[in-house]
Amino acid sequence: MKKVIVVGGGLSGLSTAVFLANKGIKTHLIEASPKLGGRTYSFNENDFQTEIDNGQHILMGCYNYTFDFLKNIDALDRVEFQKNLNVNFVNQKGEINKLSGDKLFYPFNLLIGILGYKALSIHERISILNFFLKILIAKPNEYKNYTTFDLLKNFKQTENSIKSFWEIIHVGTLNTELKLSSAELFVRILKTIFFTGNHSTKIVLPKFGLSKVFIENAVSFLERNGSEISLSERVTDFKINEGSIKKVVTNKREIVNFDKVVLSVPQFALNKFDSITESLNIDFELKYSPILSVHIWLNENPFNEKFYGLIDSDIHWIFNHNKHVTLVTSSAERFMNQSEDEISEKFIKELETRFSDFNKNKIIGLKIIKEKRATFIPSVETEEKRLNLKRMFGNLIISGDWTNTELPSTIEGAIKSGFLAASEIKKEY
Structure with missing residues (x-):
């Protein structure tokens, strides 16, 4: 029986194992953490008997690889799909501006939705529609030398339209500043979300904690299909002979019974294996961006919607879990060295300013x-390196959201990388 070693139990490694197991290929998944x-x-x-996420995630209806993964592990019912795109954006005055695709049918519902988005002037709304028309017929690689900020400025997007529309979409998908990101990747994401059908524009939210949605059933699925999972076991070395890995060395043992190895770890972890990086000619270092999550428990919940987007705010999203709410800030470098008291004071004041019923x-x-x-x-530089990776x-394949997926560092990117790795292996089985 042929066997695949998967090193790394993040979503990329986990999805690799699931997609392989679904085709009858047994895997041994090894993860360094518990x-x-x-x-x-x-x-x-424990203080509030609440399951909370390390970081709240918004999924989109275009996350096809993610939903295939959830179908395989029988967990698709653990996420909730919107009927149509519908987001409440709150400005600095506390006014709610809806971006809604409820009227008419696709794509006219999006046209009406943008024209009805009152956070923008009518001129700005028309300018955004013109932008969409231009990228509809464009190829993403036409913008490979542009940052997203340069692209928006070239298409005459105003400061208000950037703050009230583009920045919200951008930071939610790419988790970085407009002046740092690749316009090629941003255009590719926009085309996927808005030009591949109404289903792609829908926001999808987990009904439960992320471990229950993505991990719990995956473990059961793998065990049921004869795969092994080893936790708290760290791979320390690979023994290579004649261009192939012959032995996987861990802190507990040496493994020789395998045909393929999938190395599914972050790039900074991959760099610990010199023989691998040299063989793959990986000559770049990724830079990273943080996300800040603030969980607040309430004795009385004044929030009526499941989630809100905030315009021109330190808080990008509010997720309503009834007993508590989660505030999320992407590209949160400025908060990493601030104390919890400083952050909580600033965020509470922001909520009091924008929501009159909150104190x-x-x-x-x-x-x-x-x-x-x-x-x-x-x-721009990172995307060029990724595309040529x-x-x-x-007998080694690398996977991970940082590899060449043509997607940003998202759940979908991680799971797509797992699918691509599994697909390469299935060609030979």
Whole structure:
């Protein structure tokens, strides 16, 4: 029986194992930490008997690889799809501006939705539609030498339209500043979301904690299909002979019974294996961007919607979980060295300013989570390196959201990389 060793139990490695197991190929998944999921996990906050996420995620209807993964592990019912795109954006005055695709049918519902988005002037709304028309017929690589900021300025987008529309989409998908990201990648994402059908524009939210959505059933699926999972076991070396890996060395043993190896770890972890990086000619270092999550427990919840986007705010998203709310800030470098008291004071004041029914006396608990290396920064230079990245050598395949997926550092990017790795292996089985 042929066997694949998968090193790394984040979503990329986990999805590789699941996609292979679904085709009858057994795997042995080895993870250095005592848990699976990598940066995508949830845990119990015992003080409030609440399961909270390390970082709240918004999924989109165009996450086809993610939904295939969830179907395979019988967990698709653990996420909730919008009927149509519908987002409430709150400005500095506390006014709600809806971006809604409820009227008419695709694509006219999006046209009406943007024309009805009152955070922008009518001139700005028309300018955004003109931008969409131009990228509809364009190829993303036409903008490979541009930053997203340069692109928006070249298409005459105003400061208000950038703050009230583009920046919200951009930071939510790429988790970095407009002046740092690749316009090629941003255009590719926009075309995927807005030009591949109405389903792609829908926002999808997890109904449960991330571990219950992505990890719990995946473990059961793998075990049911004869795959092995080893936690708290660190791979320390690979023994290479005649261009192939012959032995996987861990802190507990040496493994020789395998045909293929999938190395599914972050780039900074991959760099510990000199023989691998030299063979794959990986000669670049990724830079990372953090995400800040603030969980607030309330004695009375004044929020009526499931989630809100905030315009021109330190808080980008508010997610309503009834007993508590989660505030999320992407590209949160400026908060990494601030104290919890500084952050909580600033964020509570922001909520009081924008939501008249909210005040700090409703708060009964608060927890701050800083994910310092949440995602890599998809700069112009990084994207060029990713597109030319060699992913295979001998019997080794590398995967991970940082590899050449043509996607940013998202759940979808991680799972797509797992699918691509599994697809390469299935060609030979």
